[in-house]
Each structure stands twice: as C-alpha cells, then as structure tokens.
Amino acid sequence: MTRRRDDLAFEGFVVEARRFWMSDMWAALREDYERRSDGASVSTATDVERVLASSPTYACYAWLERHIQRTKYSGRYGLVRRFRDERPAGADTVDNLTLDPTLTIPDYYSAVDIHQHPGNLTDGPGAGLVYKASATSTQPGATGGYGLHERFAAWLGQFGVPRSVLDMGCGFGKSSITLAQRFPEAQVKGIDLSAPCLELAAVEGATAGLGNLAYRQADVRHAPFPEAAFDLVTSTMVLHELDESALRETLRESYRLVEPGGLVVHLDFRVKDPFLEFIHYGHSRRNNEPYMVTLNEMDIERELQLSGFTDVQTLPFEEVDGATRADWPTWRFPWTAFVARRPAA
Numbered sequence: 129m130t131r132r133r134d135d136l137a138f139e140g141f142v143v144e145a146r147r148f149w150m151s152d153m154w155a156a157l158r159e160d161y162e163r164r165s166d167g168a169s170v171s172t173a174t175d176v177e178r179v180l181a182s183s184p185t186y187a188c189y190a191w192l193e194r195h196i197q198r199t200k201y202s203g204r205y206g207l208v209r210r211f212r213d214e215r216p217a218g219a220d221t222v223d224n225l226t227l228d229p230t231l232t233i234p235d236y237y238s239a240v241d242i243h244q245h246p247g248n249l250t251d252g253p254g255a256g257l258v259y260k261a262s263a264t265s266t267q268p269g270a271t272g273g274y275g276l277h278e279r280f281a282a283w284l285g286q287f288g289v290p291r292s293v294l295d296m297g298c299g300f301g302k303s304s305i306t307l308a309q310r311f312p313e314a315q316v317k318g319i320d321l322s323a324p325c326l327e328l329a330a331v332e333g334a335t336a337g338l339g340n341l342a343y344r345q346a347d348v349r350h351a352p353f354p355e356a357a358f359d360l361v362t363s364t365m366v367l368h369e370l371d372e373s374a375l376r377e378t379l380r381e382s383y384r385l386v387e388p389g390g391l392v393v394h395l396d397f398r399v400k401d402p403f404l405e406f407i408h409y410g411h412s413r414r415n416n417e418p419y420m421v422t423l424n425e426m427d428i429e430r431e432l433q434l435s436g437f438t439d440v441q442t443l444p445f446e447e448v449d450g451a452t453r454a455d456w457p458t459w460r461f462p463w464t465a466f467v468a469r470r471p472a473a
C-alpha cells in the first residue's frame with residue numbers, strides 16, 4: 129500500500145509523541161518521584177503507588193502512555209484501518225510456511241487485545257502488517273527496527289554456534305530472521321499462533337533469501353516437533369504474553385524440544401526495584417498486557433528447574449550499550465534473559 133501523506137504525518141506524530149513520553153515525561157516523573165519519596169519509607173511497588181497517588185506528573189505520564197498507544201492502533205489514522213485487510217504481497221506463493229487451519233487459539237490469547245491491538249494478532253489478513261508497523265516505524269529507540277533482535281542474536285553467539293534453532297512465538301519474524309542471518313549454517317524454525325504474522329515473516333524471510341529459515345503455525349505449549357529436535361530453543365517477548373499455566377507448559381515444552389546438553393534462552397522482562405516495578409505493572413495495565421505481572425511474580429528459575437533444566441541463569445540484557453545503568457535517561461523495558469541447559473544424557 130502506498131503510504132499517503134496524512135498517514136506519514138500521523139506516523140511522525142506518534143513517534144514524536146512517544147519520544148516525548150519516554151524521555152521528557154520520564155525525566156519529569158523520576159524527578160517528581162525523587163522529591164515526593166524523599167524521607168518516605170518505600171520498599172514495595174504499593175509504597176510507590178502511595179507516593180505518586182496525587183502526582184499530576186504521574187497522571188499525565190500514564191494518560192499519555194495509554195492514549196498514544198490507543199491512537200496508534202485505532203481511529204481514523206490508526207494502523208488497524210490502514211493494514212488489517214491487506215494480505216502481505218507474495219504470501220500465497222511462499223514455500224517456507226506451513227499453516228494449520230485446525231489449530232485452536234487458546235482462550236488466554238483471544239481474551240485480550242494485546243498491545244491495545246483491536247482483534248489481536250489473528251484478526252484480518254494484515255494483522256502482521258499492523259503489528260510490524262507498530263513495532264518498527266511508529267516506535268522510537270532501540271525497540272524500533274530490528275536492532276534489539278540483531279543484538280540478541282549476536283549475544284547468543286557467546287554460548288556457541290547452533291545447528292538447529294527453534295524460535296518460539298516468532299511474530300512477524302523479527303527474532304527468527306535475525307537468528308537465521310546471524311547463524312547461516314543453522315536451520316531456523318519459527319512458530320507462532322498468528323497466521324497473518326507468519327505470512328509476513330515467511331514473505332520477508334524469502335525476500336531476504338534466507339534458505340535456512342522456515343515457519344510453521346503451531347502452539348508453543350505443544351509444538352509439532354519430535355523430542356530433542358533442536359540444540360537451541362529461544363523466545364523473545366513471549367513469556368510475558370502467556371498466562372500462568374501456558375507459561376509453565378511452554379517452559380516444559382522448551383525442555384522437551386531441546387537436545388540433551390542443549391540451551392534454552394527466553395528473552396523477556398524481570399524487575400525488582402519498587403519504582404520500576406510500579407511503572408512496569410502500570411505499563412502492563414495500560415498496554416493490555418496482563419500476563420506481564422504474572423511473569424514478574426513467578427519464580428521462573430524454580431519453574432525451569434522443575435522442568436528439568438540445570439545451569440539456570442538470569443542475566444540482564446542491554447538492548448543498547450549502557451541501558452542497564454541506574455541513571456539511564458529514558459524509559460525502557462527491563463530486558464532479562466532466562467538461560468537454562470538441558471543436562472547432557
């Protein structure tokens with residue numbers, strides 16, 4: 129679809145509004161919080177909530193976060209109107225995708241318009257294009273574009289060069305395309321529930337000439353691959369989109385799918401600082417991502433051990449140099465990698 133001038137203007141508005149929110153508003157909020165919490169006893173997110181209860185700066189910050197996102201998806205210029213009915217060009221000729229029209233979409237998934245995306249990622253042939261536009265062109269900072277995923281794929285290189293990779297919950301392909309590019313000798317498979325996202329991923333993988341990348345419509349809780357089929361199983365930004373029981377099932381499934389001695393790495397979020405936890409939980413409400421709280425409150429390390437993994441590590445992940453510094457000047461997600469190994473046979 130040709131991008132019209134009014135659509136481009138809208139996109140520019142959203143990016144700049146988000147930039148203002150995540151930098152200027154964030155700085156103002158931090159300053160206000162420091163002032164209000166001076167001398168107060170703060171050890172939990174509930175304490176922070178009390179401190180900020182009458183803060184107009186927090187009210188403004190929260191309102192902007194909710195409504196910039198809502199504007200981005202809905203209404204006259206929103207991404208849903210632009211892309212929902214547009215099937216990605218070339219989707220009917222790709223040979224790197226297996227769809228499963230009989231797949232059942234779980235209730236936890238269809239119950240929520242995740243990211244405030246009306247109808248979620250399965251509504252309309254262009255739902256993948258909607259998601260891609262939201263996650264790239266209308267997103268400032270490190271999470272816009274493919275930079276974070278390229279960095280993650282490079283970071284995985286420290287654990288060795290994989291031969292066979294499964295990317296659980298691959299969305300429109302950001303994570304799997306970057307894995308296939310970084311590890312050209314490996315066979316990479318991406319699975320997801322969303323057929324529109326998979327179609328876009330498959331078209332983009334084929335356009336990039338990635339013969340080592342294939343997609344399949346499947347549920348990460350019980351994927352249609354034999355036991356020990358991969359030496360590396362990954363997910364990026366998927367755990368926080370699963371409810372508690374789906375999350376447990378997915379960890380167990382990642383154990384089943386990785387070979388003895390193989391590695392599982394789930395890149396997601398973990399936060400313990402009371403102020404940042406309060407912000408994260410607020411983001412979870414405002415962005416329609418209820419399971420973010422579930423993930424943060426679960427003992428993932430123990431769940432991984434109960435699934436059979438050893439060598440469980442929880443590592444902060446820097447999406448750009450310096451991002452984990454305490455005085456980092458902009459809002460960011462608390463990126464965290466959960467790394468675990470299936471014991472060698």
Ligand SMILES: C[S@@+](CC[C@H](N)C(=O)[O-])C[C@H]1O[C@@H](n2cnc3c(N)ncnc32)[C@H](O)[C@@H]1O
Nearest residue numbers: 297298299302303320321322347348364365366
């Ligand atoms: C936030 S997106 C992340 C996509 C991609 N990994 C990335 O980093 O860009 C989460 C993805 O998980 C998928 N997902 C959620 N539950 C799933 C399930 N049970 N089986 C397969 N995919 C699932 C969603 O459809 C969505 O594409």
